[in-house]
Amino acid sequence: MTLKHHLSIAAVATAAAAVVSGCAAPRAPAPDYDKMADAMMKTSFRAQGQAKMDRVQQDPLQDACSSATAPPESVTKKLEATQLATIKPPASGQYIGDWKSGEKLAENGRGMTWSDKPEADSGGNCYNCHELAKSQISYGTIGPSLYRYGKLRGVQNPADPGSAAMVQYTWGKLYNAKAYSACSEMPRFGHFKVLNEKQLQDLMAYLLDPKSPVNQ
Amino acid sequence: MGDPMRIRAQVKDGVADVRVLMAHPMETGFRKDSAGAVVPARYIEEVKATSGGKTVLTARWGPAISQNPYLQFRFKGAKVGDKVTIVWTDNTGDTRTDEATLS
Amino acid sequence: MSRHSRRDILRQAGAVAAVAGCGLLAGRNALAANPPGFEAKTLDAAMKSLGGAATESKDITITSPDIAENGAVVPITVSSNLPQTQEIYIFVEKNPFPLTASFTIPEGTDPYVSTRVKMGESTNVHAVVKAGGKLYTTFKETKVTLGGCGG
Amino acid sequence: MKRLTLARACAALAAAGSIASLPAAAQTSTADAIAEYRTMLADGNPADLWVAKGEELWKKVRGPKNASMARCDLGRGPGVVKGAFVELPRYFSDTARVQDLESRLLTCMETLQGFNAAEVAKTPFGRGEKANIESLVAYVASESRDMAFNLPQSHPDERTMYETGKRIFFYRGGPYDFSCASCHASDGKRIRLQDLPNLTTQKGAGAGFGSWPAYRVSNGQLWTMQHRLNDCYRQQRFPFPEYASEVTVALGVYLGVTARGAESIAPAIKR
Numbered sequence: 001m002t003l004k005h006h007l008s009i010a011a012v013a014t015a016a017a018a019v020v021s022g023c024a025a026p027r028a029p030a031p032d033y034d035k036m037a038d039a040m041m042k043t044s045f046r047a048q049g050q051a052k053m054d055r056v057q058q059d060p061l062q063d064a065c066s067s068a069t070a071p072p073e074s075v076t077k078k079l080e081a082t083q084l085a086t087i088k089p090p091a092s093g094q095y096i097g098d099w100k101s102g103e104k105l106a107e108n109g110r111g112m113t114w115s116d117k118p119e120a121d122s123g124g125n126c127y128n129c130h131e132l133a134k135s136q137i138s139y140g141t142i143g144p145s146l147y148r149y150g151k152l153r154g155v156q157n158p159a160d161p162g163s164a165a166m167v168q169y170t171w172g173k174l175y176n177a178k179a180y181s182a183c184s185e186m187p188r189f190g191h192f193k194v195l196n197e198k199q200l201q202d203l204m205a206y207l208l209d210p211k212s213p214v215n216q
Numbered sequence: 217m218g219d220p221m222r223i224r225a226q227v228k229d230g231v232a233d234v235r236v237l238m239a240h241p242m243e244t245g246f247r248k249d250s251a252g253a254v255v256p257a258r259y260i261e262e263v264k265a266t267s268g269g270k271t272v273l274t275a276r277w278g279p280a281i282s283q284n285p286y287l288q289f290r291f292k293g294a295k296v297g298d299k300v301t302i303v304w305t306d307n308t309g310d311t312r313t314d315e316a317t318l319s
Numbered sequence: 320m321s322r323h324s325r326r327d328i329l330r331q332a333g334a335v336a337a338v339a340g341c342g343l344l345a346g347r348n349a350l351a352a353n354p355p356g357f358e359a360k361t362l363d364a365a366m367k368s369l370g371g372a373a374t375e376s377k378d379i380t381i382t383s384p385d386i387a388e389n390g391a392v393v394p395i396t397v398s399s400n401l402p403q404t405q406e407i408y409i410f411v412e413k414n415p416f417p418l419t420a421s422f423t424i425p426e427g428t429d430p431y432v433s434t435r436v437k438m439g440e441s442t443n444v445h446a447v448v449k450a451g452g453k454l455y456t457t458f459k460e461t462k463v464t465l466g467g468c469g470g
Numbered sequence: 471m472k473r474l475t476l477a478r479a480c481a482a483l484a485a486a487g488s489i490a491s492l493p494a495a496a497q498t499s500t501a502d503a504i505a506e507y508r509t510m511l512a513d514g515n516p517a518d519l520w521v522a523k524g525e526e527l528w529k530k531v532r533g534p535k536n537a538s539m540a541r542c543d544l545g546r547g548p549g550v551v552k553g554a555f556v557e558l559p560r561y562f563s564d565t566a567r568v569q570d571l572e573s574r575l576l577t578c579m580e581t582l583q584g585f586n587a588a589e590v591a592k593t594p595f596g597r598g599e600k601a602n603i604e605s606l607v608a609y610v611a612s613e614s615r616d617m618a619f620n621l622p623q624s625h626p627d628e629r630t631m632y633e634t635g636k637r638i639f640f641y642r643g644g645p646y647d648f649s650c651a652s653c654h655a656s657d658g659k660r661i662r663l664q665d666l667p668n669l670t671t672q673k674g675a676g677a678g679f680g681s682w683p684a685y686r687v688s689n690g691q692l693w694t695m696q697h698r699l700n701d702c703y704r705q706q707r708f709p710f711p712e713y714a715s716e717v718t719v720a721l722g723v724y725l726g727v728t729a730r731g732a733e734s735i736a737p738a739i740k741r
Binding site for chain 1: 500634636655703704
Binding site: 220221237286 | 526
């Protein structure tokens with residue numbers, strides 16, 4: 001609205017200048033492609049299954065991270081602070097679950113599409129983007145390798161107070177990755193309730209439990 | 217009857233090289249549709265190739281041949297302009313015949 | 320051969336096909352049912368149905384990928400250097416019904432066939448060749464992988 | 471999953487079981503083996519079956535108006551098929567909008583043959599008249615094989631679609647925060663073992679945009695660009711993009727213009 005207002009003022013100003021200097025008619029202001037693209041996003045989709053139209057309604061972070069170039073640091077710092085505030089520690093106080101269930105979740109790339117059953121649990125989608133256990137050769141490379149995630153970070157016993165900082169950071173990263181990197185490609189699994197507390201605990205174990213194949 | 221086959225048949229040094237694509241779902245009988253109902257088995261059981269009145273290949277297939285089957289074979293004593301005819305018959309009795317000219 | 324000239328041949332083949340008759344539906348019983356080997360559920364049983372033991376042979380070549388990206392389509396080529404090759408069989412060891420295809424090779428046809436098979440999991444593919452009335456065999460392994468995000 | 475074939479079900483088991491037992495071979499040798507597998511499949515692409523059917527459909531007198539598609543204008547004049555594919559999407563003055571191949575085929579089916587375009591658009595992929603469009607797409611694409619993409623950008627609406635398409639490509643949304651760019655804006659990335667083209671580069675857009683329509687060995691279907699985009703949005707956890715909608719056409723313009731100069735290999739064969 002403000003932008004458009006400025007533009008029309010500019011147009012009037014240019015027109016006035018043109019009249020004064022006796023030039024040809026002024027050029028129309030450049031089309032607002034951002035606005036046009038946003039409008040198309042609202043009219044080109046329809047709700048299907050559990051994928052309703054609210055999914056093309058962007059939150060401020062999605063809006064800020066929707067161009068080829070990253071927003072300036074002043075913006076990302078603010079976004080990260082907002083996202084950090086969303087992170088909730090586990091209600092049970094327990095950060096570590098069962099790595100075997102975590103492994104199944106890491107393998108599972110399903111959930112929340114219009115063809116998935118709404119009541120079905122989502123997978124963690126981890127192997128789509130990350131290397132984890134060496135035994136699984138079918139892994140993606142969109143994110144960094146997480147092979148020996150816990151071991152490389154010196155976590156010998158996740159229950160040890162010395163590991164608390166790393167355990168809490170990892171929880172936060174799974175809960176809302178955008179708290180640490182505003183325009184990260186990683187979903188906000190806890191914040192958007194893609195995964196529940198138990199699932200997050202199991203993934204924590206897969207990453208941090210010394211017995212997990214990730215740390216072999 | 218199914219959709220047309222695609223037959224490529226070329227002769228080199230008197231040997232015909234025949235490559236056939238058949239349009240067929242090759243249903244195993246194990247697959248379930250979106251409603252959970254088993255899709256009945258439907259697969260090509262026999263493929264017969266003839267040229268100049270002579271059978272040049274007979275194939276018998278089970279359901280583990282891939283969907284839209286591919287078949288390649290070679291026979292001797294062929295020349296440009298000869299015809300090769302392919303006939304498939306599936307387990308439901310459906311059949312399809314196509315012919316190509318050797319080039 | 321270039322793509323264009325190949326397409327011309329395809330078009331020609333298609334035109335002829337339109338003329339060729341498709342015949343009336345053959346009744347189910349007009350068709351000889353597949354031999355019993357196709358119903359065998361183990362490799363052993365399926366191979367036994369061929370009526371004898373097969374001898375290992377280096378004169379049979381199986382050409383197939385070491386790793387198949389998708390088990391739904393695995394290219395398999397079998398060729399034989401054995402004199403008087405009469406029949407070629409393809410078995411996919413770990414499939415529910417291992418015998419997948421059999422080919423009768425008349426005199427004048429090369430002992431060579433190429434097709435594509437489904438594979439439920441990583442498995443050995445066995446080829447059996449009947450030549451001069453005797454059975455010969457060899458095998459090769461193909462690993463099946465899964466790509467994409469499983470959605 | 472609705473496309474649960476035996477092979478797929480078993481392949482899923484394989485992923486859980488036997489893949490885990492594969493030696494931790496160097497990724498390069500795995501990549502080489504997969505490249506070898508793809509080479510083995512390249513000859514004898516079942517997409518040719520759709521090309522044959524599409525050619526027949528193009529010439530066949532059909533629909534309420536008893537007409538063929540032979541007078542359909544795909545941008546190079548009525549009835550000209552050769553070279554049309556590599557210049558689409560483009561602006562059409564009769565409809566006063568930018569259309570991709572599938573949108574344009576809908577127009578011709580309605581104006582020439584009397585089909586109801588809206589109804590055809592609503593038909594699920596692979597069924598009824600939608601399946602016929604898929605064959606027509608395979609045929610039209612095959613007539614531009616090995617030709618370089620050269621989408622026009624002379625009409626203002628074509629430039630608008632490029633600019634909006636670029637923005638839509640980066641548009642994040644849904645519960646996973648994904649955009650097209652999440653997977654397709656860097657070089658050398660993979661999802662699982664599948665290579666992801668960087669669609670923001672000429673080479674990547676040529677390889678990505680330039681190989682649809684394609685036969686997919688995983689399900690034995692021929693997927694058009696509309697079907698490909700539809701499934702990308704499904705996996706992005708977005709709502710359902712309407713067939714031939716502005717978003718899908720704008721993305722086609724952005725990708726096609728980015729791919730300029732790349733040679734079309736469509737219809738290709740894909741995993």
